[in-house]
Amino acid sequence: MRQQIARVAAALALAATMGAARAQTPPDDSLYRALGGLPVLQKVVDDFMANMLADRRIKHTFAESNIERVKQKLVEQFCQLSGGGCIYTGDPMREVHQGLKLSNADFNALVEDLQLAMDANGIPSHTQNRLLALLAPMQRETVSR
Secondary structure, three states, rough: OHHHHHHHHHHHHHHHHHHHHHHHHOOOHHHHHHHHHHHHHHHHHHHHHHHHHHHHOOOOHHHOOOOOHHHHHHHHHHHHHOOOOOOOOOHHHHHHOOOOOHHHHHHHHHHHHHHHHHHOOOOHHHHHHHHHHHHHHHHHHOOOO
């Protein structure tokens, strides 16, 4: 019985040590750095929002939005996804977009507007593609028609 308790204690100690080692491993922030960090992400989001508000295909979806809050949440989201250490504090994507009846064409317009913003800020295509790959799964959560 004592041997079993000792084995369980040893296994728990090992698991705790491995967990602590994993917790100390810094996150991969290579994409965040490649994007230019927070100042560039903020500029990209400003340009992205301006593009969307000027885009006749999707500007109507922001008619009742608090634009400054949307920009803040986009910065948080892009920063977190890219490994920048930020925490997204907004609502889940499905909830945010509920009732907007967005289509794949709407989603594609949004992606085009984001690409234009990243182009305007000198972000290379391969870096853009890395961020877009992280954002792509959100299409399932936002498109409802």
